[in-house]
Amino acid sequence: MTTAIDLFAGLGGWSTGARAAGVQVLWAANHWPEAVKWHSANHPTTQHVCQDLHQARWEDVPAHDLLLASPCCQGHSKARGKASGNPQHDASRSTAWAVVSALEFHRPIASVVENVPEFIQWALYPAWVQAVEALGYQVSPHIVDCADLGVPQHRKRVFIVLTKSRAPLVLDLPKRPHVPASSFLDLNAGRWSMIDKPGRAAATLDRIAAGRKEYGDQFIFSYYGMTRSGRDMARPIGTITTRDRWAIVNGDRMRMLTASENLLAMSFPADIQRPDNHRLTVHMAGNAVPPLAGQRVLEALQEAA
Template sequence: MKAIDLFSGAGGFTEGARQAGVEVCWAANHWPAAVACHSANHPEAVHACQDLEQADWRAVPAHDVLMASPACQGHSPARGKERPHHDALRSTAWAVVACAEYHRSPVVIVENVPAFTAWALYPAWCDAMFRLGYAVAPHLIDSADHGVPQHRERLFLICSLSKHPLELDLPRRAYVPARDIIEWDLHPWAEIDEPGRSAHTLRRIEAGRRAYGARFLAPYYGSGSGLTGRSIDRPIGTLTTRDRWAVIDGPRMRMLQVSEARKAMGFRADYKLPARKKEAMHLLGNAVCPPVAADLLAAIRAAA
């Protein structure tokens, strides 16, 4: 079985395909840093750095599975105020339709945030796929159910050239707690009570201490567990493209590090990422969790 990976990013879809025994023969992304990361980890694939809305699909090799993660920023509730560029981001989903129209890929898997279904053009997108002969089966999947130490709910649209939608028998794996990914003794710490620490941060930490004791997680920016912190005995909350999770250990704290975030996303320990933390965390925060992709592809193969 061969696959292609559109909007390939860090390569979570491709890494999951590798685990499932699926060969990814072609991958593309518009961001050079993402293409470099994907190439470093999957040199066997042919890579393209381009705007996929301008792609010549004749140059893409034949395949069995089209995997795609079009931009989510125009759909995500975390996007904040609606901005002009969100329309352009949402339109990237039409590249999937264009590729499917040319190749008639037997299976198309599209990953995005759950709010993708609230897009004004989502019914039109599904209708376009239907007119190409695809049955569309939405699956709302939490990565924690697949052994990833992170609660990360994402929409996966399983589109198949079949009369009826594919019925997938997905495994449900045991939860992995955040404490399993935290490297307590490997990274520098800062004192919580150092001068200049914001009163809001201190209130969050104090609330976390009351709820969980000396060791816990807290979002340094944004909402979600913001008032109470988060127990390290459960999966971490969703990682985003912004470095936002703080680790609290008694009187000291630090931000989650790249090696920990890599494990929180379900990537193998030797998976290569950019040297700059900002780029690495951005790629991880946008990625598909490889164990989820692997379980999906295995279930699709079983159902086919």
């Protein structure tokens, strides 16, 4: 498998991982012009299309060995699931059917679809699997913590491997040593502020106090969510999301992670081209497939195929 296309390409996590695994990404698509702009900057030899893939003209897409896809996950994620007001069915969930359409037209050798683990609990997941199987593919979901693949971040995701094999293909994904958050944190960077300053939220001060009790004067902590204390910098960071989540405490100062640190936590290369806008970069990073995780999965697929 030497050529691929990338659906819902975003900032290019799949494409970057594929390139590292020796796979040429011929074509990439996303509905968001800003994402297409930066994917194009980092993958200039790839053909790019900005469109809603429900309306894709698959006959205009080059033939390929491998289809990579990361359909919208927000409708499935616990963070924004039904309990948070998401409907049981919405347009974001229906993006997964574009994968079926592309497979039906091109019939590549294989495909890997990445999403949150809740994707396989989707009410229409059995129907989606049935459609994929009707096209001659075996379906093999792999639920993986990306930290076990060498990404410096605990990020549980499902990689659904679709192959034209006689039986579902189970990849050999050996657990690798965890890479600590300290590997990408730069204590000399960013905009620091004093912890003890007027207006600091009580919940933030409570989290910092709990973190200090457990880790001393240097640690990271979640600015929101269920985490009530800190995290040791010697561990991988927790999941990077689409908005600022993680903060660093260093003595009597604190700051949020920089955009560059968010990207490094996702395992993007340090020289990636990205927006100057912090919020936009963090959003793109949190939406991405960690490139190193994608690379490891594709290397295992090539070995097994």
